[in-house]
Amino acid sequence: MRYKSTGELHMDFHGATNTTIDYIANKYGKEALVDIFHKVGKDVYKSIHEGLKNDDPSELIEHLNYYLTREKADYTLTENEDGFVLDVRKCPAVAHIKSLGLEVSPYFSLQYVEISNALCESTPWQCSTEIFEDGRYRQTFSRRK
Amino acid sequence: MMIPSDHFVRFYNEVFKFLEAKSEKDLRDYWLEISRHQEKHCLELFKTKGLKGMYDYWEHIRIEENCDMTLTLTDDCLKLEMHKCPSLSKVLDNDATPSARYCDHCEAWEAPLLAKAGYYCVYDLIAPDIPKCKMYIYKDKELCEKKRKEIAENNSL
Numbered sequence: 001m002r003y004k005s006t007g008e009l010h011m012d013f014h015g016a017t018n019t020t021i022d023y024i025a026n027k028y029g030k031e032a033l034v035d036i037f038h039k040v041g042k043d044v045y046k047s048i049h050e051g052l053k054n055d056d057p058s059e060l061i062e063h064l065n066y067y068l069t070r071e072k073a074d075y076t077l078t079e080n081e082d083g084f085v086l087d088v089r090k091c092p093a094v095a096h097i098k099s100l101g102l103e104v105s106p107y108f109s110l111q112y113v114e115i116s117n118a119l120c121e122s123t124p125w126q127c128s129t130e131i132f133e134d135g136r137y138r139q140t141f142s143r144r145k
Numbered sequence: 146m147m148i149p150s151d152h153f154v155r156f157y158n159e160v161f162k163f164l165e166a167k168s169e170k171d172l173r174d175y176w177l178e179i180s181r182h183q184e185k186h187c188l189e190l191f192k193t194k195g196l197k198g199m200y201d202y203w204e205h206i207r208i209e210e211n212c213d214m215t216l217t218l219t220d221d222c223l224k225l226e227m228h229k230c231p232s233l234s235k236v237l238d239n240d241a242t243p244s245a246r247y248c249d250h251c252e253a254w255e256a257p258l259l260a261k262a263g264y265y266c267v268y269d270l271i272a273p274d275i276p277k278c279k280m281y282i283y284k285d286k287e288l289c290e291k292k293r294k295e296i297a298e299n300n301s302l
Contacts, residue, residue, distance in 0.1 A: 005151035007211040013153035019182045043241035044155045067149040115146045
């Protein structure tokens with residue numbers, strides 16, 4: 001895995017992410033935020049994107065398990081013959097933002113959708129995302145038919 | 146996919162590049178927004194407890210953000226000596242290009258907040274690709290300006 005952080009966690013960074021998301025979307029529009037998330041997906045997570053291009057989702061699965069476990073998310077990741085399903089019942093970022101007394105940006109969940117879409121762009125993989133309330137979401141990663 | 150808190154700075158770096166491509170003002174306006182956001186965490190502490198409150202805040206940050214940093218508190222100054230900045234280190238250890246302005250964000254959000262608390266700061270940045278720096282915070286503006294001149298002279302040698 002390309003980035004494997006260890007040591008203490010600074011969860012307040014989720015508050016700064018939330019502030020930034022709101023700021024960019026309100027000042028420059030949702031499309032600007034989508035562009036930034038696509039840069040994150042394809043440039044920052046280049047090795048995951050390259051893996052998917054080569055039909056290898058192993059780094060993506062390792063990344064999701066590693067960071068969701070590290071942040072103590074309530075989630076399951078279930079592999080099946082088409083790919084895998086990530087079911088997040090309590091997003092640690094949303095939970096922490098609420099614990100700070102901040103309002104969660106209406107654009108916050110766009111990161112789940114757009115970073116994943118960017119990772120899958122021009123690869124044999126696709127992602128569909130369902131967003132529910134209170135930091136719950138489900139992502140289905142599958143090979144394109 | 147959620148941006149892990151560990152990876153916030155790499156997202157931050159992408160935001161800087163987006164804003165830098167627009168204009169200097171766009172970049173600085175965003176840093177001011179971050180400064181206003183940080184007021185919720187720090188301003189009251191800095192106003193009421195002064196340099197000791199700042200020491201306590203950055204000691205907490207030193208631990209949570211895994212900073213290799215030495216804090217030195219004296220009667221008139223708080224010195225933060227960053228031996229290895231975890232934030233810039235992550236931005237440099239990155240498959241995306243680092244923003245050449247990355248280091249500037251610290252002073253850009255801290256100086257306005259410290260000014261609101263009645264304090265002044267000066268940075269001694271080494272280079273945008275070396276994760277080391279020093280920051281000095283003073284209550285006395287003259288002492289801060291004296292340090293600023295000293296740093297400028299040393300860096301011009």
